[in-house]
Amino acid sequence: MRQASPKPEGLRERNRREKYEHITNVSIRLFLENGYDATTLAEIAHSSGISRRHLFNYFDSKDEILFSHLREYYEMIAESIARGSPDEPTLEVVRKAILSNLTRFDAERTLAIAKIMRNNAALQSKNRANEINLEKAIMKGLSALWPSKMSHDRLLFASILSSGAIRFATYIWLRDGNEIKLADCVAEAFDRMKFEIQCTE
Amino acid sequence: MRQASPKPEGLRERNRREKYEHITNVSIRLFLENGYDATTLAEIAHSSGISRRHLFNYFDSKDEILFSHLREYYEMIAESIARGSPDEPTLEVVRKAILSNLTRFDAERTLAIAKIMRNNAALQSKNRANEINLEKAIMKGLSALWPSKMSHDRLLFASILSSGAIRFATYIWLRDGNEIKLADCVAEAFDRMKFEIQCTE
DNA sequence: GCTATTGTTGCACTGAGTGCATTTTAATTG
DNA sequence: CAATTAAAATGCACTCAGTGCAACAATAGC
Numbered sequence: 001m002r003q004a005s006p007k008p009e010g011l012r013e014r015n016r017r018e019k020y021e022h023i024t025n026v027s028i029r030l031f032l033e034n035g036y037d038a039t040t041l042a043e044i045a046h047s048s049g050i051s052r053r054h055l056f057n058y059f060d061s062k063d064e065i066l067f068s069h070l071r072e073y074y075e076m077i078a079e080s081i082a083r084g085s086p087d088e089p090t091l092e093v094v095r096k097a098i099l100s101n102l103t104r105f106d107a108e109r110t111l112a113i114a115k116i117m118r119n120n121a122a123l124q125s126k127n128r129a130n131e132i133n134l135e136k137a138i139m140k141g142l143s144a145l146w147p148s149k150m151s152h153d154r155l156l157f158a159s160i161l162s163s164g165a166i167r168f169a170t171y172i173w174l175r176d177g178n179e180i181k182l183a184d185c186v187a188e189a190f191d192r193m194k195f196e197i198q199c200t201e
Numbered sequence: 202m203r204q205a206s207p208k209p210e211g212l213r214e215r216n217r218r219e220k221y222e223h224i225t226n227v228s229i230r231l232f233l234e235n236g237y238d239a240t241t242l243a244e245i246a247h248s249s250g251i252s253r254r255h256l257f258n259y260f261d262s263k264d265e266i267l268f269s270h271l272r273e274y275y276e277m278i279a280e281s282i283a284r285g286s287p288d289e290p291t292l293e294v295v296r297k298a299i300l301s302n303l304t305r306f307d308a309e310r311t312l313a314i315a316k317i318m319r320n321n322a323a324l325q326s327k328n329r330a331n332e333i334n335l336e337k338a339i340m341k342g343l344s345a346l347w348p349s350k351m352s353h354d355r356l357l358f359a360s361i362l363s364s365g366a367i368r369f370a371t372y373i374w375l376r377d378g379n380e381i382k383l384a385d386c387v388a389e390a391f392d393r394m395k396f397e398i399q400c401t402e
Numbered sequence: 403g404c405t406a407t408t409g410t411t412g413c414a415c416t417g418a419g420t421g422c423a424t425t426t427t428a429a430t431t432g
Numbered sequence: 433c434a435a436t437t438a439a440a441a442t443g444c445a446c447t448c449a450g451t452g453c454a455a456c457a458a459t460a461g462c
Contacts, residue, residue, distance in 0.1 A: 003371035012428065012439075041321055042418065053420095056458050062418070091397065153373065157393055160365040168358055192358055194291065197398040213408075213459070241448065252411050254451095263449070 020058055023048045027065045031116045036123055066113050067130045074137035076101050081141025090158035094189045102183055114174050135163045165189040210349035221259055224249045228266045232317045237324055264327045265316050277302050291359035296391045301383055302319025315375050336364040366390040
């Protein structure tokens, strides 16, 4: 996907952004109505008012329509981690970064996507594959915070643990419905990590 | 993929198994020679001496050719976990199960697949997506070992942590070449988990 | 041997994704 | 404002993965 230019947003950039959002919304609606597999790119293009070919100037692939909005979110997390305090432990920095960015988390869209993915193993796989990007974002943030003090391997391991905790938190949140706050799930997941390891002692 | 029948293996079963191995070997050779994307299923079928259509009676998709052999391995891990001692901590049970099955781990094939995946982001994503199966296998084993004593969530979390540790171990092992033993990498990864958490205290 | 089952093939089709040439639209400059 | 340049948008033709179906070949069991 193309990056937004850092300059003041011109008409082109704004149009692009709006159309990007529009296509995503249309697609999610169609996926919810008819299912992911049964919805073709031709239909999405037609319903969005653009040509099928031009879809690929916005999204690299069909599943990117569902996941690409996360890139921006992941980027914010990376920056938030990089602004953490280097005296705290790695996992604590990540936890705080996640919690402080939770307001930017698009819960409604996530719920819709979760519904689309239900009973679609292939999509769930692609969702999992997309976790690579979260992990890389965490790694990027941690590397920026400790440019050389900590070994690459330690930071990588922390990234892996963190993304696992986040996935667990999201899973619980989606499963237990709206009764539970996502923040609590995240906090609990990171706590659970300590607990589970301590049991090993 | 079809399951091997538990009965004594007839001529059909044996042929199937041999052909399955044959196709896999031919495919890996072609992937190494010409790259994954540049190798079509038509070529694989032709080089394997079967029709393109018939490939799909062995593998559900192109990438399954690379990953399906892991199912058997994962199944053994699940059984090994289920045979663990219920008095030990979850992560310890998993660790021992992994280590005791390492002789069945096909290092050579894994190295070849890693080489094929290098510089192919899409394949790396699919590899990551395939980790779902490892996690499910671990979960299955743990659930069998503690049918009701431990909560589903605790076991799930342990599965997530374990699969993360295993991925880290594999990553280090692939990166540092043959100087390092995979068993050491696995042991170190599980140790590292304790260490990383203790830093949080 | 005969029969049911399973392996195997070919064919035609759908849909995602790409390369390319072309047209349309917006930004830039004189 | 008009001319130029760059980017957005389209249409077309193509490749390839994956599927449904009908037909045929091989094998297991009787």
